Amino acid sequence: MVQKSEIVMDTVAQLTAEGTEAEAAVQESFTRLQELEGLLSNYEEGSDAARLRDSAGSGAWVKVSPEMYHLLEISQRYSQLTDGTWDITAAPLVKLWGIGTDKARVPEPSEIEQVRGKVDWHKLELDGRDSARLLEPGMELDLGGIAKGYALDEVRKIYEAHGIKNGLINLGSSSMYGMGTSREGKPWRIGLRHPRRDDPKEYLKVEELFDAALSTSGDYERYFEENGVRYHHIIDPRTGYPAWCGREVTAEERTVSVVVIADGRDCGVKSDLLTTALFVLGKEQGGRLLKSLEAEDVQGEIVTEASLPPWQ
Numbered sequence: 001m002v003q004k005s006e007i008v009m010d011t012v013a014q015l016t017a018e019g020t021e022a023e024a025a026v027q028e029s030f031t032r033l034q035e036l037e038g039l040l041s042n043y044e045e046g047s048d049a050a051r052l053r054d055s056a057g058s059g060a061w062v063k064v065s066p067e068m069y070h071l072l073e074i075s076q077r078y079s080q081l082t083d084g085t086w087d088i089t090a091a092p093l094v095k096l097w098g099i100g101t102d103k104a105r106v107p108e109p110s111e112i113e114q115v116r117g118k119v120d121w122h123k124l125e126l127d128g129r130d131s132a133r134l135l136e137p138g139m140e141l142d143l144g145g146i147a148k149g150y151a152l153d154e155v156r157k158i159y160e161a162h163g164i165k166n167g168l169i170n171l172g173s174s175s176m177y178g179m180g181t182s183r184e185g186k187p188w189r190i191g192l193r194h195p196r197r198d199d200p201k202e203y204l205k206v207e208e209l210f211d212a213a214l215s216t217s218g219d220y221e222r223y224f225e226e227n228g229v230r231y232h233h234i235i236d237p238r239t240g241y242p243a244w245c246g247r248e249v250t251a252e253e254r255t256v257s258v259v260v261i262a263d264g265r266d267c268g269v270k271s272d273l274l275t276t277a278l279f280v281l282g283k284e285q286g287g288r289l290l291k292s293l294e295a296e297d298v299q300g301e302i303v304t305e306a307s308l309p310p311w312q
Helices: 022-039 048-055 066-081 091-097 109-116 147-161 267-292
Strands: 002-008 011-018 124-126 131-134 166-171 175-179 188-193 203-209 212-218 223-226 229-232 255-262 298-304
Touching: 002 022, 011 022, 011 147, 022 066, 022 147, 022 166, 048 131, 066 124, 066 131, 066 147, 066 267, 091 109, 147 166, 147 175, 147 212, 147 267, 175 188, 175 203, 175 267, 188 212, 188 255, 203 212, 203 255, 212 267, 255 267, 267 298
Parallel strands: none
Antiparallel strands: 002 011, 011 166, 124 131, 166 175, 175 212, 188 203, 212 255, 223 229, 255 298
């Protein structure tokens, strides 16, 4: 069994593989992750995302890489399915709040309203071939909720090409793929972090993973508190505020974490973006969406404050 860790795509990636070509598979996978880091970056000049940002509102079509075009196609489909709770154009709102940076703050309502006009997945257009455009000046892509899922799928392809039957792809503990079984011949056991414990090793539950992708998201990952309110990084693009913040909701309604497990084609991307959408949708609406996606080999759980065990 080969295991190696590196910091890539702004997270700790740990790759585990078993097989005669395990070493080659792991090394090729890290090379691919480094390629994707540059390709999908919002900040690297010349990247697809940067060129789309710079041409936003000009009307010009921007030719993008096959990888980016594939991501955008999937993204648009799920924006429609999730009533816009997944929106890849949410970058202006993410930047405005700055959560997870030293510039985090609660913006004025007027600021939020102004920036919301630059967030709308309907204003991302694809030409059906290889090009895209953003229709309004100031629009920008936020790949934070989808890039690691895509990277997961790419590493899985490399593992399969090298004949890896058993392995674990772990991208920062929030996006994983369990291939085959662990060294003990059992499904990979993944501890899901308790959303109200500081220690990341204090688990709410343990999931078993066998030939499937798992993604998690919660209000404990990146947040700040002000006047007793937890402002977290999962923005509801429909309101401009972190989901469930700024309005009165019950403990039965307030989402604190989500886990999605998926298999099949593009399972990493689907599981990744759906954790965001389901968090925003909440228990009732999100539950209906999960039910509708069962045929696509997607399952999940939406955890609310009220559903945490009382002794926790």
